[in-house]
Amino acid sequence: MQPPMTENRLTLDRLRDRPLPIPEEGSKEQRGTVLVVGGSAEVPGAAFLAGIATLRAGAGRLRIATVASAASAMALAVPEARVVGLAETDEGDIAPDAAEARLPALAERCKAALIGPGLSAGETAEAVSRALLPGPGAAARETPALVLDAGVIAGLGAHADAVRSCGGRAVITPHAGEMARLLDIERSAVEADPLAAARRAADRLGCVVIMKGARSWIVDPAGEPWLYGGGGVGLATSGSGDVLAGIVAGLLARGAEAATAAAWGVYLHGQAGRTLADRVGPVGFLAREIADVIPAILRAAGTGSGASG
Numbered sequence: 001m002q003p004p005m006t007e008n009r010l011t012l013d014r015l016r017d018r019p020l021p022i023p024e025e026g027s028k029e030q031r032g033t034v035l036v037v038g039g040s041a042e043v044p045g046a047a048f049l050a051g052i053a054t055l056r057a058g059a060g061r062l063r064i065a066t067v068a069s070a071a072s073a074m075a076l077a078v079p080e081a082r083v084v085g086l087a088e089t090d091e092g093d094i095a096p097d098a099a100e101a102r103l104p105a106l107a108e109r110c111k112a113a114l115i116g117p118g119l120s121a122g123e124t125a126e127a128v129s130r131a132l133l134p135g136p137g138a139a140a141r142e143t144p145a146l147v148l149d150a151g152v153i154a155g156l157g158a159h160a161d162a163v164r165s166c167g168g169r170a171v172i173t174p175h176a177g178e179m180a181r182l183l184d185i186e187r188s189a190v191e192a193d194p195l196a197a198a199r200r201a202a203d204r205l206g207c208v209v210i211m212k213g214a215r216s217w218i219v220d221p222a223g224e225p226w227l228y229g230g231g232g233v234g235l236a237t238s239g240s241g242d243v244l245a246g247i248v249a250g251l252l253a254r255g256a257e258a259a260t261a262a263a264w265g266v267y268l269h270g271q272a273g274r275t276l277a278d279r280v281g282p283v284g285f286l287a288r289e290i291a292d293v294i295p296a297i298l299r300a301a302g303t304g305s306g307a308s309g
Helices: 045-056 068-077 096-107 123-132 156-164 176-183 187-192 194-205 240-254 258-279 287-301
Strands: 033-037 061-067 082-086 112-115 145-148 170-172 208-211 216-219 225-228
Touching (some): 033 045, 045 240, 068 082, 170 258, 176 194, 194 208, 240 258
Parallel strands (some): 061 082
């Protein structure tokens, strides 16, 4: 693989050429509603982490759809959110029929939806994808912008046309293993050339790709790449990816277009890691702490406070 091109490095100066909508005035509705779909009886916290991150990134309103057994605790942990408990399987996953029956209505009037944190690949992830990806003939403007994360990524090859019909308003956030399953190649091939894998996925799905790693690539549907040098080893911690996905969804809800939301999301997540490394230590800070420093980073960048309002 050729060495990274310096002109494609993601910096704050370059991001300022793609400013975020700044929520100085207006109601919470104007900053957008996000629907987060995820979690299971064993991993309820993924939806919690992602949901909090959407608000810290500046979204105005939050809906969380998760398993019924976690809904009451989730509602108390995130009193800012409307929490909907969905019927679940004996294994503690969202029941596929409940997902297909209830999620389309929950997504109405949402500007962004995040699908996948805490979901495993399989029937539930497939049902959630069918419920929220645009159907045949649907106009992109009639559906929320999408962040597709974790368990739903591996099955997106079967829904390529639906993802493409989002009109470039979808972002996927795979790590190397998830990308390998999506492209049906070896993980070692992704790790050897993550940019090539990201470009292949972006072309296949017509979406923005955040290829996560120690250094992250952001690739738009035309194949244009940006490289972020990384926020430090401390970000390699359980739940960190859920926070990143939530940040991106929150920025989409504020009205950022997909490539801008992805680039800013990666930058904010990384800078939060650097901030916490200085404050806490290079390792040992928790994913739940990452979102809390996002508003100050947004303020320092001059692009909105990020307060949930």
